[in-house]
Amino acid sequence: MSTNNIDKLQQLNVEAGEAGGKERTRRQRAKGKQTARERLEALVDPGSFIEFDRLAVHDCYDFTMQERRIRTDGVICGTGRIDGRQVALFSQDATIFGGSLSHRHAAKICKVMDFAQNNGIPIIGLNESGGARIQEGVRSLAGYADIFLRNTLLSGMVPQISAVLGPCAGGAVYSPAITDFVFMVAQQSYMFVTGPEVVSTVTHESVTMEELGGAAVHNSQSGVAHFTCRDEENLFTSLRALLSFLPANYMEKPPSRPCNDPPERQVPELDQLVPENPHKPYDIKRLILATVDQGEFLEVQPDYAQNIVMGFARYDGMVVGIVANQPMVLAGCLDINASLKAARFVRFLDCFNIPILTLVDVPGFLPGVDQEHHGIIRNGAKLLYAYAEATVPKITLITRKAYGGAYDVMCSKHIRADVNMAFPTAEIAVMGPEGAVNIIFREELKKAADPEKRRAELVKDYRDKFANPFVAAELGYVDEIILPHDSRSKIVQWLKILQGKRQSNPPKKHGNIPL
Numbered sequence: 001m002s003t004n005n006i007d008k009l010q011q012l013n014v015e016a017g018e019a020g021g022k023e024r025t026r027r028q029r030a031k032g033k034q035t036a037r038e039r040l041e042a043l044v045d046p047g048s049f050i051e052f053d054r055l056a057v058h059d060c061y062d063f064t065m066q067e068r069r070i071r072t073d074g075v076i077c078g079t080g081r082i083d084g085r086q087v088a089l090f091s092q093d094a095t096i097f098g099g100s101l102s103h104r105h106a107a108k109i110c111k112v113m114d115f116a117q118n119n120g121i122p123i124i125g126l127n128e129s130g131g132a133r134i135q136e137g138v139r140s141l142a143g144y145a146d147i148f149l150r151n152t153l154l155s156g157m158v159p160q161i162s163a164v165l166g167p168c169a170g171g172a173v174y175s176p177a178i179t180d181f182v183f184m185v186a187q188q189s190y191m192f193v194t195g196p197e198v199v200s201t202v203t204h205e206s207v208t209m210e211e212l213g214g215a216a217v218h219n220s221q222s223g224v225a226h227f228t229c230r231d232e233e234n235l236f237t238s239l240r241a242l243l244s245f246l247p248a249n250y251m252e253k254p255p256s257r258p259c260n261d262p263p264e265r266q267v268p269e270l271d272q273l274v275p276e277n278p279h280k281p282y283d284i285k286r287l288i289l290a291t292v293d294q295g296e297f298l299e300v301q302p303d304y305a306q307n308i309v310m311g312f313a314r315y316d317g318m319v320v321g322i323v324a325n326q327p328m329v330l331a332g333c334l335d336i337n338a339s340l341k342a343a344r345f346v347r348f349l350d351c352f353n354i355p356i357l358t359l360v361d362v363p364g365f366l367p368g369v370d371q372e373h374h375g376i377i378r379n380g381a382k383l384l385y386a387y388a389e390a391t392v393p394k395i396t397l398i399t400r401k402a403y404g405g406a407y408d409v410m411c412s413k414h415i416r417a418d419v420n421m422a423f424p425t426a427e428i429a430v431m432g433p434e435g436a437v438n439i440i441f442r443e444e445l446k447k448a449a450d451p452e453k454r455r456a457e458l459v460k461d462y463r464d465k466f467a468n469p470f471v472a473a474e475l476g477y478v479d480e481i482i483l484p485h486d487s488r489s490k491i492v493q494w495l496k497i498l499q500g501k502r503q504s505n506p507p508k509k510h511g512n513i514p515l
């Protein structure tokens, strides 16, 4: 064995471990951020990371780049274990050309994505990148396209998770956008297609990185991100928690685990959950927290479109995805953002064999010129489509209102829910009694001696006739009316029964969801 080569290997390995040098590493740490390697070590099980392409280097000879050939070329790729489960990973190194993406850097990421596909394991990207490496021109754009293509082909095959841990610009935001979940750190992560300087030149708007694409913006306004974390450590804890709910690929079931919370546990506090007054709101998260195993619920996109609540939990150890109208916000109405938020989540759950529990209290789609002009029709249709095409076990529980089109959309029997339950407080109708009476008795009310008194009588009649679950139960659209304190045991019972569900859609190339 040539000692020369061994010495050389040692030297190259040291170089690759030094990232962009001491000064740039010092600056990275001074911003409160970890280095790319430290991040990987913090995320995976100790000692489990195996690196690919540690000695890679770019092949660009323009703009004096040949003098700056830094090992790894700005991204560390490989495989490791998280809670004992194998995953594929890459971590961009902002100390090397700002984590920008060269053709070689892209090839490394593509290799690890292919590894994820071939082995049926999740791919996790830790992103911090100035976008396309400017010195490489179209070669770096080609590299991005190679990644986007793989993101698209892997979609629905293995879970794809992005952590954005610093500024990500240009092409560096589109790959995370195709992935299933995006995590960001408050006051540290930024995502924008064009940065503040370009924005100022083109539109003359003066805006900071935080205002343009900080974690708060993307988690509460744009809907690009799903989780805001206070720091990197907190982000990795949340990422591991998310992964614990997911199967490794579309052919596996989500990992169930032993449970100490009794499956038959009664939940008496839920008997008082729904107020007598149908106009009074209540917090649907109380139902979720009271019924799931150990009160553990990982809420997804908690700050965006809060009129719908969704996330992961377990019942008797079995993983479910929960989608619930939230009467506390916009009375639980479905609007554009809520429809988009839930539609993408429902599709994710269906991709990865995760049963869907839908909790319904919805007075309808949000009325208004703004909603109509921005496409509530097209966007509401996405949620309808997502539920209709989903073939995983689907369990629906109507707690109170299920009005109009929103009744159909929120996983009704008609779009293949397996079991539809309702509380005795459920109101299943075309619309609320007040609106219904105003329309069908308009002429009579005009002529009435005391219109208000007559309206109150008619509203009561309508409520007695339609604002209950009994008509739907007679028709078989509701399978069972249950008492609120039995919610947990009923959900557990149905999840167990539906474990062997097999359903498929008619053969075709793919559907055409109204995007």
Ligand code: HXC
Residues within 6 Å of the ligand: 096, 097, 098, 099, 100, 101, 129, 130, 131, 132, 133, 134, 135, 141, 144, 167, 168, 169, 170, 171, 172, 174, 195
């Ligand atoms: C080459 C880059 C780079 C890039 C940053 N650097 N971005 N090198 N190509 N795209 C280098 C800088 O020159 C600098 O080198 C080092 O990385 C650190 O950059 P700083 O600006 O000092 O860091 P910071 O202040 O943290 O700002 C980070 C940043 C900023 C916000 C990302 O660097 C930035 O705005 N970069 C340009 C973003 C951009 O417009 N990218 C092109 C997108 S076009 P030295 O040697 O000084 O350390 C694109 C097209 C793809 O991506 C489209 C596909 C759909």
